[in-house]
Amino acid sequence: MGVGLWPSGYMMREPEVIISREAEAGEVAYFQVADTFFDPGRNRWVDESHRKLIGLVRQNGLRLYLAFECLEGDRKTIRGARGVGDFRDAEYRVAFRKAVMERVREYKPEYVNLCVELNMLPTIDSVVDDFLPLYEQTYDEIRGISPHTKVFVSFQYEILASGTQDASEWMRIPNATGSADGKRIQLSILRKLEPHLDLMGISTYPRIFTSPYAPQDIPDDYFTLVFNETRKPVFIAETGAYSSGKNTIPSSEETQAAYLRRLYQLLNGRNVEAIMYVSLLDVNESEVPGLPPQFYTLGLLESKGGKKDAWTVWEGIKNKSITGPVMADSS
Numbered sequence: 001m002g003v004g005l006w007p008s009g010y011m012m013r014e015p016e017v018i019i020s021r022e023a024e025a026g027e028v029a030y031f032q033v034a035d036t037f038f039d040p041g042r043n044r045w046v047d048e049s050h051r052k053l054i055g056l057v058r059q060n061g062l063r064l065y066l067a068f069e070c071l072e073g074d075r076k077t078i079r080g081a082r083g084v085g086d087f088r089d090a091e092y093r094v095a096f097r098k099a100v101m102e103r104v105r106e107y108k109p110e111y112v113n114l115c116v117e118l119n120m121l122p123t124i125d126s127v128v129d130d131f132l133p134l135y136e137q138t139y140d141e142i143r144g145i146s147p148h149t150k151v152f153v154s155f156q157y158e159i160l161a162s163g164t165q166d167a168s169e170w171m172r173i174p175n176a177t178g179s180a181d182g183k184r185i186q187l188s189i190l191r192k193l194e195p196h197l198d199l200m201g202i203s204t205y206p207r208i209f210t211s212p213y214a215p216q217d218i219p220d221d222y223f224t225l226v227f228n229e230t231r232k233p234v235f236i237a238e239t240g241a242y243s244s245g246k247n248t249i250p251s252s253e254e255t256q257a258a259y260l261r262r263l264y265q266l267l268n269g270r271n272v273e274a275i276m277y278v279s280l281l282d283v284n285e286s287e288v289p290g291l292p293p294q295f296y297t298l299g300l301l302e303s304k305g306g307k308k309d310a311w312t313v314w315e316g317i318k319n320k321s322i323t324g325p326v327m328a329d330s331s
Contacts, residue, residue, distance in 0.1 A: 001318045002028025003280045008049045019056035029057040030276045034069040035099040065111040075120035087130035108146045117156040125185045154201030154237035160186045200230040203238035215259035233273035240278035244297040257309035
């Protein structure tokens, strides 16, 4: 079990206090890494924030998960790519490996995700064969200096299972049929990459974009596809639910907590390595303006650290000893 420290700069307000709460929340600390690769003035302040926070993470005995955002935020293009604009660009490949290996050498993370939600790239079916050699080379370099590190990429599960970005089709998972060709492409990408992954990483936000948001209605076999496609442990690389009633699709603290209860029911007893909840704290809009509205209330805690209903549920799940490669209900 682990929780994201996002945005990292926001966590620098009271780093010692925040990392102590992170240690209460789980066993793994989760950081997103979003380099532009070719920018010589890469945001060193972000690097220093990570260095400070990760130092505290290690002092608190936590494992470390680094998730590399190889796609831009809208997932439509490759982050920092130039020239041909895809994974064939030789300079891009060198810059990508350099950015990854700098972090691996310094931090020796237990988990490295080399591309967050890779399957969301619209051209992924035409460039996956170019990505795979880059992945394999980086994988070998990582394991050469940090043999214990587990390396993988993550797939956006709702798109993987439905073959489309149409949220109305996500409501039909596991029986989505809205894009048979899209689903075929998604599965072919998964099957091409799966043999090369230490873990099967997925991000998942079930039903969060459909109204009414009712997590208790997520079907029992929602995650059937991913467990049928791999014998490797599944790593929930990112998940969450917001708690605000001000969004287009309203939610609440009770609904956010209900999602965590349902997620545990769906995954308990399955071959799951870990669950990464996306954010420890809510984000204050006045301090970090311009985010999509649902991003402000994803936290397990309020922005000043007060406990939300979701925190209580998360603590209960954590205390059921969900550790190691298989989750088991110890109650």
